[in-house]
Amino acid sequence: MSASISHASSSATPGTPLMQIDALSVDFDTASGPIHALRHISLSVMPGRILGLVGESGCGKSSLAYSLIGLLDTNARICGGAIRFGEQDLAGLSESHWQALRGRRIAMIFQDPMTSLNPVRTIGQQLIDIQYRDRTSRVQKRSRALEFLEQVRIPDPASRLDSYPHELSGGMRQRVCIAMALLTRPELLIADEPTTALDATLEVQVIHLLRELQQKHGCSVVFVSHHLGTVAELCDDVAVMYAGEVVETGSVETVFRTPAHPYTQALLACDPASIREATRVLPTIPGELPDLRQVPQGCIFQARCPQVFDRCRQRSPDIYPVQGEQVARCFRVASEEPSP
Amino acid sequence: MTSTTTAPFMPPPSWLSRFLRGLRGERTGMLGFVLVTLIVLAAIFAPWLSPYDPTAIMTGPPLAPPSSAHWLGTDNLGRDLFSRVLAGGRVAMLVAAAALSAALTLGVALGLLAGLGPRWLDNLLLLIFDAIRSFPVIVFGLAVVTLVGPSLFTVVLVVAITSVPIYARIIRTQAQSLRSAEFVLAERAMGASLPRLLGIHVLPNVLGPLLILASMDVPLVIATEAGLSFLGMGVRPPTPSWGVILNDGYNFIRNSPWPVVAGSVPIVLVTLGFTFLGEALRDIFDPRLQKAN
Amino acid sequence: MSLLDVEHLRIDYRRYGVLRALFKREASRFSAVADVSFSLDAGRTLGIVGESGSGKSSVARSLIGLQAARGSIRYDGREIVRAGRREWKRLRRDIAMMWQDPIGSLSPRLSVASLITEPLRIQGRPGGRDEADRLLKMVGLPRALGARYAHQLSGGQARRVGVARALALDPKLLICDEPTAGLDMSVQGEILNLLNDIQQRTQVAIVIITHNLNLVRHITDEVAVMYLGRFVEQGATQAIFEHPRHPYTEALLSANPSPDPDARHGRIELSGEMPSPVRRPSGCEFHGRCPYARDDCAVIVPDWTHEPERAHACRYPLSS
Numbered sequence: 001m002s003a004s005i006s007h008a009s010s011s012a013t014p015g016t017p018l019m020q021i022d023a024l025s026v027d028f029d030t031a032s033g034p035i036h037a038l039r040h041i042s043l044s045v046m047p048g049r050i051l052g053l054v055g056e057s058g059c060g061k062s063s064l065a066y067s068l069i070g071l072l073d074t075n076a077r078i079c080g081g082a083i084r085f086g087e088q089d090l091a092g093l094s095e096s097h098w099q100a101l102r103g104r105r106i107a108m109i110f111q112d113p114m115t116s117l118n119p120v121r122t123i124g125q126q127l128i129d130i131q132y133r134d135r136t137s138r139v140q141k142r143s144r145a146l147e148f149l150e151q152v153r154i155p156d157p158a159s160r161l162d163s164y165p166h167e168l169s170g171g172m173r174q175r176v177c178i179a180m181a182l183l184t185r186p187e188l189l190i191a192d193e194p195t196t197a198l199d200a201t202l203e204v205q206v207i208h209l210l211r212e213l214q215q216k217h218g219c220s221v222v223f224v225s226h227h228l229g230t231v232a233e234l235c236d237d238v239a240v241m242y243a244g245e246v247v248e249t250g251s252v253e254t255v256f257r258t259p260a261h262p263y264t265q266a267l268l269a270c271d272p273a274s275i276r277e278a279t280r281v282l283p284t285i286p287g288e289l290p291d292l293r294q295v296p297q298g299c300i301f302q303a304r305c306p307q308v309f310d311r312c313r314q315r316s317p318d319i320y321p322v323q324g325e326q327v328a329r330c331f332r333v334a335s336e337e338p339s340p
Numbered sequence: 341m342t343s344t345t346t347a348p349f350m351p352p353p354s355w356l357s358r359f360l361r362g363l364r365g366e367r368t369g370m371l372g373f374v375l376v377t378l379i380v381l382a383a384i385f386a387p388w389l390s391p392y393d394p395t396a397i398m399t400g401p402p403l404a405p406p407s408s409a410h411w412l413g414t415d416n417l418g419r420d421l422f423s424r425v426l427a428g429g430r431v432a433m434l435v436a437a438a439a440l441s442a443a444l445t446l447g448v449a450l451g452l453l454a455g456l457g458p459r460w461l462d463n464l465l466l467l468i469f470d471a472i473r474s475f476p477v478i479v480f481g482l483a484v485v486t487l488v489g490p491s492l493f494t495v496v497l498v499v500a501i502t503s504v505p506i507y508a509r510i511i512r513t514q515a516q517s518l519r520s521a522e523f524v525l526a527e528r529a530m531g532a533s534l535p536r537l538l539g540i541h542v543l544p545n546v547l548g549p550l551l552i553l554a555s556m557d558v559p560l561v562i563a564t565e566a567g568l569s570f571l572g573m574g575v576r577p578p579t580p581s582w583g584v585i586l587n588d589g590y591n592f593i594r595n596s597p598w599p600v601v602a603g604s605v606p607i608v609l610v611t612l613g614f615t616f617l618g619e620a621l622r623d624i625f626d627p628r629l630q631k632a633n
Numbered sequence: 634m635s636l637l638d639v640e641h642l643r644i645d646y647r648r649y650g651v652l653r654a655l656f657k658r659e660a661s662r663f664s665a666v667a668d669v670s671f672s673l674d675a676g677r678t679l680g681i682v683g684e685s686g687s688g689k690s691s692v693a694r695s696l697i698g699l700q701a702a703r704g705s706i707r708y709d710g711r712e713i714v715r716a717g718r719r720e721w722k723r724l725r726r727d728i729a730m731m732w733q734d735p736i737g738s739l740s741p742r743l744s745v746a747s748l749i750t751e752p753l754r755i756q757g758r759p760g761g762r763d764e765a766d767r768l769l770k771m772v773g774l775p776r777a778l779g780a781r782y783a784h785q786l787s788g789g790q791a792r793r794v795g796v797a798r799a800l801a802l803d804p805k806l807l808i809c810d811e812p813t814a815g816l817d818m819s820v821q822g823e824i825l826n827l828l829n830d831i832q833q834r835t836q837v838a839i840v841i842i843t844h845n846l847n848l849v850r851h852i853t854d855e856v857a858v859m860y861l862g863r864f865v866e867q868g869a870t871q872a873i874f875e876h877p878r879h880p881y882t883e884a885l886l887s888a889n890p891s892p893d894p895d896a897r898h899g900r901i902e903l904s905g906e907m908p909s910p911v912r913r914p915s916g917c918e919f920h921g922r923c924p925y926a927r928d929d930c931a932v933i934v935p936d937w938t939h940e941p942e943r944a945h946a947c948r949y950p951l952s953s
Contacts, residue, residue: 201888274893278851278874523739531756540740
């Protein structure tokens with residue numbers, strides 16, 4: 001937990017979540033019918049902690065991240081549940097209320113830094129623009145921008161203020177985006193795969209930077225990624241998603257050391273980094289994602305689960321406790337006897 | 341290790357079925373399609389649809405208003421306007437077809453050369469294109485007429501030459517971006533020859549947008565032809581063209597508005613029809629919009 | 634004699650025209666690949682590992698005849714670095730490439746069946762439905778997929794189509810550029826297992842270009858680590874992974890974390906970013922980022938140190 005007292009953690013006492021997502025469901029309307037992209041998502045984002053959202057393509061982690069900042073596509077509909085943030089329910093919030101939140105209490109960094117920066121304005125101008133709500137002078141805003149560029153360890157920050165985004169490398173642009181996001185001292189920072197487009201050695205730098213800044217500012221972070229190793233390194237808690245549902249949550253230690261849900265287990269087994277013995281034949285999870293236009297009855301993972309039995313096909317499992325804070329959506333966790 | 345697919349089998353994209361499906365959703369496109377079909381059919385069947393010989397004079401009283409005998413009335417020489425409009429439609433379609441085919445062929449060839457060839461050739465061609473485009477079309481037409489003499493051929497020539505740079509530039513940009521496209525590299529890595537690359541892999545991907553643009557240029561071509569003919573630089577009488585009808589009617593506008601109407605309304609209809617159709621085509625076949633499913 | 638022998642490969646790109654270079658008083662060319670040597674036998678797999686800017690893609694393209702290069706590339710004993718179009722037509726029966734972008738590398742207007750039989754037709758051999766079915770079966774795709782188009786395929790399916798196309802002429806050397814980029818981890822294994830299976834059966838030699846060290850450890854016999862256009866360490870995969878000698882190899886290894894929460898210690902953070910090949914650092918080109926750099930590293934270019942089955946280019950290598 002953060003030792004510094006900052007504006008970020010003042011609105012929530014430790015123990016109560018900063019943001020509570022209750023049974024959130026989101027549909028996407030398409031020409032061939034609605035896609036049930038997110039179904040009954042329940043998560044807690046605790047103050048001052050980093051929550052990792054992990055899953056493969058089609059699991060809905062990016063959609064979930066976007067719904068927390070109100071940036072879902074126009075064909076998306078929140079059809080159930082709530083996102084409690086302080087006094088407000090963000091599901092169904094009006095655009096003007098969102099404007100008051102974004103860039104002030106909730107900030108976001110994206111996967112591709114090139115498209116999140118305006119190519120025709122200098123870095124300095126953009127860092128100053130972000131502070132438009134503050135009634136400080138331009139000089140003060142500029143010095144604040146400089147201070148944050150130093151915090152994200154941009155070399156020669158004073159001259160960088162006058163650079164354009166295309167003059168910086170990918171790694172540096174991402175740092176600038178981080179600076180822009182933290183400049184307004186948000187309570188929650190959402191990061192959508194910020195290191196996926198970066199090389200491994202640059203990823204290390206950005207991850208360490210995020211850790212350091214998060215501890216310094218005390219904000220919460222929701223970190224979306226498909227790199228299990230990165231999530232294990234950076235995050236405190238993790239939520240594993242599959243095909244629009246959260247199948248397991250818990251602290252990073254418990255989930256990665258003793259995964260309870262068969263999908264988590266299989267996913268960890270497939271990560272080549274976790275395989276100790278060199279092997280020429282790699283494990284896979286055979287099968288394909290279910291069609292989310294017609295969600296099958298029963299457990300969402302039934303078609304590919306190596307431990308499936310009859311009950312899994314008939315009813316959807318609830319969320320059952322595993323140990324401590326760790327929970328999983330699986331009948332194997334609920335009952336002791338594995339008989340069909 | 342067999343990968344079983346659960347998604348339903350989708351038939352390969354067929355232009356016609358996509359086009360018809362998409363058209364149902366666009367009302368202006370539907371209107372455009374109907375108009376264009378009517379105009380083209382009228383042009384093709386003009387000789388059979390005309391009640392009178394379009395060049396025959398004194399088929400009725402001159403400058404008469406529309407009647408059951410003359411659906412659009414008559415012009416100053418007593419020629420049936422409806423028959424003349426139909427014949428003019430033929431001329432217009434002919435000019436459009438000839439000029440645009442010539443422009444497209446030459447434009448695609450030069451565009452490919454510029455986009456895929458050496459840098460110096462690209463620069464040279466761009467210079468030529470810009471030189472041509474710096475002339476207003478009518479001025480260019482005047483110059484050509486003095487050299488070649490006024491005729492239908494002159495009109496086709498002028499329109500074709502002034503359209504080439506536009507099409508060539510579009511093809512050039514497309515070709516340039518395709519040059520480094522990964523599938524083109526893959527084909528080259530497999531040893532595909534240049535004709536193969538162009539014919540199978542490059543052209544089908546660049547021609548689509550171009551054809552749509554060309555269809556939207558039809559009204560422009562026809563208006564240019566009408567303009568040149570109006571100025572006396574195009575078709576010689578007695579061949580009717582909408583421009584000629586307009587010119588004749590303009591002199592007698594105080595006596596009867598009908599010749600002017602007969603000359604201008606078809607131009608308006610053609611413009612609307614092809615523009616609506618072209619825009620609908622573009623929307624239907626825009627690859628970015630396809631992916632949103 | 635190895636199937637593929639590359640010696641002192643060098644690939645230059647032009648940066649400025651001659652006049653402009655004179656005006657700016659800078660070199661008109663720069664080396665994306667400065668000096669690369671390796672050899673590969675039939676039935677073996679070599680991994681070339683590097684980050685963006687290392688030049689690994691340029692190496693791949695030179696092996697398939699799309700990139701002019703200097704130095705020596707000997708295939709089956711024949712020097713091919715300056716081979717002309719006719720010779721490459723023959724070579725392309727033996728050397729095939731799989732591309733990084735699974736869908737972008739497939740021509741958008743051809744059906745899958747046409748795509749995978751394209752190499753056959755280019756070589757003047759029959760490439761009809763029968764051949765297409767055979768190839769689809771070889772990569773485990775259903776026959777019905779032959780009628781689909783590239784944009785209708787999933788990433789995994791498109792990858793398999795790429796494999797099928799690469800194998801159409803039964804090549805002896807296969808070059809794979811990032812074969813698992815964009816694939817989920819749970820399906821990465823499918824493609825790699827398929828390649829392994831085919832290698833067992835046909836003894837095809839495979840070069841894998843990637844930045845993913847974790848994969849390389851499992852699926853390659855030999856690995857070469859590339860930095861700024863040069864190899865800094867190369868040799869038997871197991872040996873290099875267990876005991877890396879070059880500091881960059883060590884940094885790359887530690888930069889690919891395993892999801893084991895206990896193994897989080899010792900992540901090496903390199904300072905700065907890879908310099909541009911336009912302005913190459915002096916001495917050992919890694920000295921600016923090396924956590925163990927000493928004074929002479931900036932001045933003296935390190936020689937290769939050879940050990941059994943491996944080699945590295947560092948004056949102060951890491952000890953076992």
